[in-house]
Amino acid sequence: MAELVAIDDPADPRLADYRDLRDVELRKHLEAEHGLFLAEGEKVVRRALEAGYAPRSFLMAPRWLDGLADVLDPTDAPCYVVSEQLAEEVTGFHVHRGALASLHRRPLPTVDEVLTGARSVLVLEDIVDHTNVGAIFRCGAALGFDAVLLAPRCADPLYRRSVKVGMGAVFSTPWTRLPGWADALPSLSERGFTTVALTLAPDAVPIEEAVAGIDQVALVLGSEGHGLSRRWEESADRRAVIPMAAGIDSLNVAAATAVACYVASRR
Amino acid sequence: MAELVAIDDPADPRLADYRDLRDVELRKHLEAEHGLFLAEGEKVVRRALEAGYAPRSFLMAPRWLDGLADVLDPTDAPCYVVSEQLAEEVTGFHVHRGALASLHRRPLPTVDEVLTGARSVLVLEDIVDHTNVGAIFRCGAALGFDAVLLAPRCADPLYRRSVKVGMGAVFSTPWTRLPGWADALPSLSERGFTTVALTLAPDAVPIEEAVAGIDQVALVLGSEGHGLSRRWEESADRRAVIPMAAGIDSLNVAAATAVACYVASRR
Known part of the structure; x- marks a missing residue:
């Protein structure tokens, strides 16, 4: 007691x-x-x-x-x-x-430990807002994602606000930090994942099409303000977009994640 | 000047x-x-x-x-x-x-004015959180919804935080307050809309199935805490759910709205 x-x-x-x-x-x-x-x-x-x-x-x-x-x-x-x-x-x-x-806190697991048995993972580049990190963990957990990988500059999922917004999903979802930033996506491709970057890039295809037929998917999400770095955008296996109404600001990252996770969960 | x-x-x-x-x-x-x-x-x-x-x-x-x-x-x-x-x-x-x-502020338009020409509308019951109201307006605008109707107790879309989170979508999207609560959904059905309530009710069908084949859809969203009132849940034409992983808290209302709007936009 x-x-x-x-x-x-x-x-x-x-x-x-x-x-x-x-x-x-x-x-x-x-x-x-x-x-x-x-x-x-x-x-x-x-x-x-x-x-x-x-x-x-x-x-x-x-x-x-x-x-x-x-x-x-x-x-x-x-x-x-x-x-x-x-x-x-x-x-x-x-x-x-x-x-x-x-x-x-506990020592973070290795990337390989986190990916063992995983079929759907989220990869966050520089999401610096704790609310968004929490919301993304919650979305991923609700929509069947198995793990989350964080770039070195991404906000802390164990920060109080992340934990609260995520309703504790950060405790139940395996996650870790990627050891490096530059070759993070190719290293996932080598492990058998198809990396799908959510982006507004001109060659992006609709998300449904991008995830179709993929077995192991790594959905890659960028920062709230500027989206993904060019390095990550270009080193992803596929680039995907959520079709939106013309002339409207894009969805915020938490809403976009919800849609992308939903679509990927039904691939 | x-x-x-x-x-x-x-x-x-x-x-x-x-x-x-x-x-x-x-x-x-x-x-x-x-x-x-x-x-x-x-x-x-x-x-x-x-x-x-x-x-x-x-x-x-x-x-x-x-x-x-x-x-x-x-x-x-x-x-x-x-x-x-x-x-x-x-x-x-x-x-x-x-x-x-x-x-x-300006006088609010009538429900009929807001619905003129609308094919997809959002109907919010008691969403009391200004951040969520703003996020929902932004989602709806990005995913092709034409109008928003608010139950009498729903939070103010023109409150500073709603406006900010919605990135001004509340200015570009026609919206108004419903004059009453009790018969709000049947009155939309009479106007030719199929009302689809997002809910965890046991008879809810997957959202894709619920919106299939509908021309004019009114997507109905309930409060963050308790979901829709029984009155609204029961008086909707259809009840829909977003399929989720077992044992996980449901998506928050903004994330659920993003998924539902996306699915409805592709009906």
Whole structure:
């Protein structure tokens, strides 16, 4: 059973993992240096633990203890019990989902480990927005994708906002960082995947046509602003587009991913 | 040419339209009572004016004046020129897109006016999240939908965040509020539309099958949390589902809309 520790001093050093959660830059450093990440809300906290992540500690207001009793029972990590006001003061926002957990990161698997047995994978180039990364993980999980690979500059899927938007899909979906950027797509082709880049390039074919007949597909998605780099666009096996109404801004990357995953799932 | 008015007092009453933009409740009242809405960023401001919305005023830092000269030229509305610091103080956030405009709302068209000539329409029940409303408008516009109808409790498409996320699609897409909730879907069926409700109901058929062969389609979307009301679910002509992987949370409403619009656009 987690040890319940009542804390009423916002400066208590035991709350360090939970400090200033809205300060993205500070959190990036803190989480990387201490090898931790945060899960927020009863459902997401539960999913992190079910996926085998080891908790460092929990933070919650008294009224959330009962609902998470089964989660707290088998662990030795401390559970800091604080008022909602103190939680807000420490984290910097109103924790309306009530429960937070700080968990240990794990070493990332190799690309080969992640790809073992996979038939449909997502490959993200420089998606720097945590909301979009979370949304893409959720889409992929819902539409039958088996794994996600991230370019070196892609945003962290274990960042609190990614985890929250993804509803914990980042825990259930195998993922890792690609070791390099330049030859990432050819190295997937060598492993037997057909890489299909989503792009507005003039030679792109409709997505349905692009994925037709492919066994192992790697769907490649680029940044929100500028799309894929030329290097990735040109080194993909196929270029695909979602047919859209004339004169309209393209779909945002999360919506485009949803459509592309749906189409690929029915190939 | 808009009159340029330099203002250096954050309490200046002429800045009232731009105050506390992050305070949703306050803004709702203020915008309704004064019949105004806000557009943010050069591209969105320009689209609002191109769509014929009349400006009440503009607010921007000096460095944005040149880029919007063509927009400011034909109007008599004042342009308040302020420092970026003062803009932040008044609005409550860092206005990184630089330009804001306050515009007059217009009387909403009737449902019949909005539906004239429409072949594909979106019908939103209680989507209360402005981000989702904006994302849905953008999706619909990109994937060839002609109009949007909103149930009485659906969030405001002209709220700043909806406008921003929708990249101004709310200006180019005809939309209005449904006058009532209870018989909204049957009244669309009477007008010749086949209403297709997106739902997880047990009798729902795959979306491709549900929209096959329909000429005029009304795609019906429910709230983020609980989906459609039973009334709407049962009074729709057809119930449709997006086939998903077992055991996974459903797609969020914006992703589901993207898939459904894509499929319907290819019916």
